Amino acid sequence: MYFRQSKRGRKKLFSTSVLSINDEVEKLDDDAIIVIDDPVSSLDSDSLFQVYAILTGEIERNGNRQYFVFTHNLDFFGHLLQNHKKSDGKIRDDLVSFYQIVMTGAGSSIKTLDESLK
DSSP states (O other): OOOSSSOHHHHHHHHHHHHHHTOSTTOOOTTOEEEEEOTTTTOOHHHHHHHHHHHHHHHHHTTTSEEEEEOOOHHHHHHHHHHTBOTTSOBOTTTOOOEEEEEETTEEEEEEOOGGGO
16 A cells, blocks of 8 residues: 555554454454544555545444544545445435534534534
8 A cells, every 4th residue: 555645653543443344354343343433644645545445344344333533624525425325326325324522512513413514
């Protein structure tokens, strides 16, 4: 796996994680739950798109697994969102669900993605 710019630690960790998910010796169950926390927080746009492409390929190859991807990066989120839209522009809710974490007076809560972000 090759990334053009620095931030090697994060890039190496992401690529190692993807390789670990597909490890043939200690293979994850086909219905495993995978949590990925902000894989692109400090990457440039080229590297961000590379991570997006790798991640979506991983998800498409392993349709029985459940993936939770957390991100603060709106560009990365936009790529994920666009990848899961039908030709009419609506989210393929038969395949994916998008949520957001919002701050409230009592702390934080998980809510369905606001229409303005779709």
